[in-house]
Amino acid sequence: MFFQHVYDKSLAQASYFIGCQAKGEAIVIDAQRDIDVYLEIARQNNMKITHLTETHIHADYLCGSRELAAATGAQLYLSDEGGDDWQYQFPHVGLKHGDKINVGNLTLEVLHTPGHTPESISFLLTDHPATDKPVMVFTGDFVFVGDIGRPDLLEKAAGIIGTQEKGAKQMFASIQKFAQLPEYVQVWPAHGAGSACGKALGAVPSSTVGYEKIRNWAFQYGEDEVGFIDYLLDGQPEPPKYFAMMKHLNKVNRPLLVEVPKLPELSKEEFITAYNNGLKVIDTRTKETFAAGHLPGSLNIQGNNSFATWCGWLLNYEEQFVLVANDSQIEDLTRKLMRIGLDNSYGYIADITELGLELETEDTIDIEEFKTYIGNPNAQIVDVRGASEYQAYHVDGAEHVFVGTLPENLDKFDKDKQIVIHCQSGDRATIAQSILAKNGFKDVKNYSAGMKEWMAVDR
Incomplete structure (x- = not known):
């Protein structure tokens, strides 16, 4: 058996290239949209991609299965579980619980594992030349290393009311069935640490069923379904705004992009x-x-690695935009954008100093100046981190406005006071400061070192 784990750090997203070397056939599970990585793996290993599948209708990235199908002629095998509202709306071979996909001498058995989404499936892999017992399970967003998939995304991101409690109950039942798998079976999930698809994902890429039963919180509740659901739904991070669009685009027919676009470098006049x-x-x-x-x-x-996520929060899918970026960055940034379907970039420019336009600056302050605003009635301190971070600990008197929702909450900022913002270590605060400046809040001070420094020093 040939196996390669393909990992996109920018979205903490894993896909898998699995092949039968004897037959020269391969399957790709949960492909990213820039598909050249899989084509190159196939070429280097003298394999043909014959099968494509997905664990569920993804919300956090635009899956590249259809691009790969167009490029290779491989057959799509997708879940037909979950009921009429959760069906893929383009041609595919439907999969139900217990079905099997044969890839050369390999077999992938379909397990319906609802909870994260109603149609979610996992794949139990058997490498027949080696053994007739299963050796790996590809869990998608069902079981992660140290965590499980969140069931609230459909409600919070896609607006489908009443689904999170039902999903949590389904997840509890799915977990009980998962625990019956042999403990030696390797667990390969679709995401790692940094993904918004859970709240405590581990940093190592894989695990085993036995290890998860020992260390994963979800397996520690026994028959306590109420306690399990309460913990599962509490403290989940804010789902990025673009998730709703991904759910839609991954379900319906859409334009395909089988090559990485080359963004034009704009002239000064353009x-x-x-x-x-x-x-x-x-x-x-x-x-x-x-x-x-x-x-x-x-x-x-x-x-950086969070570029696509924050673009997904702050850009819509109808507007064009321009990038300021170095020539050496542009291919990487283009890939990150296409992975969430943001294909409307007009182009880029590398050096803004050559434009002849007047530039603005940001006012960043150190910890000593920041302290002078604490308790000052003429200052408004705003923490732009996530809600769970703010609730865990925050500076006395600081108000909370999450940076992802800041454009909809400008009325919470007081132009009659000195506005002082911060986050954990400055990345989100600079986004927030630029949003505020764009909307007329020019005199904003940014404690860029943020809570990382604040909690490390003697206050």
């Missing part, structure tokens, strides 16, 4: 025209560089 016409400018430079000088109205979303 950029200024676009800028004056109101195209949103996403400045991907570091927060320090952005603070030292940036275009008025631009948003600072740094080109």
Whole structure:
């Protein structure tokens, strides 16, 4: 058997290339949208991708199964579980609990594991030349290392009311069945630490059924369904706004993108025209560089592993936008955008100093100045971290506005006071400061070192 784990750090998303070397056939599970990685694996190992499948209708990224099908002619095998409302709306071979996919001498048995979503399935793999016992289970967003999938996304992200309690009950039942699998079976999930699909995902890529039964909180509740559900639904991170669009696009027919686009570098005249016409400018430079000088109205979303997530929070799928980025970054940023279906980039520019436009700066402050605003009636301190982070600990008197929802909560900021913002270590605060500046809040101070420094020093 050939096996390769493909991991996208920017979305903490795992996909799998599994092949039968004797027959030269392979299957890809939960492919990312930039599919060249799988085509190259197949080429290097003299294999043909013949089968494609997904564990469920994903919410956090745009799955590349259809792009791979178009490029290779491979057959799509997708869940037909969950009822009429949870069916893929394009041609595929439907899968039900107990069905099997044969890939050469390998067999993947379908397990219906609802909870995260109603149609969720897992795949129990048997490598017949080696053994007739299962050796791996691909769990999607069902069981992670140290955690399980959240059942509240359909309600919180897609607005489908009443689904989180039902999903939590389904998850409890699915967990009981999962615990009956042999303890030696390897567990390969669709996400790792950093994903918003759970609240405590482990950083190691895989585990075993036995190990999860020992260390995963979800297996410690026995028959206490109420306690299990209460803990599962409590403290889940805010689901990014773009999740609802991903749920839709992964379910219906959509335009395919079988190659990574090449974004054009804009001339000075092209950029200024676009800028004056109101195209949103996403400045991907570091927060320090952005603070030292940036275009008025631009948003600072740094080109790091969180780039796609914050773009998904703050961009919509109808508007065009322009990037400020180095030439060396642009392919990586393009891949990150296409993985969540943000294909409307007009182009990019590398050096804003050559535009001849007046630049703005950000006011960042140190911890000593930050202390002077605590308890000051003329100052408004705003913590832009997630709700669970704020509830766990926050500076006395600090108000809370999560950065992802900040554009809808501008009325919570008081222009008659000195606004002081912070997050954990500055990345979210620079996004927040740029949003506020774009909306007329120019005199905003940013305690960029944030709670990471605050909690480390003697206060």
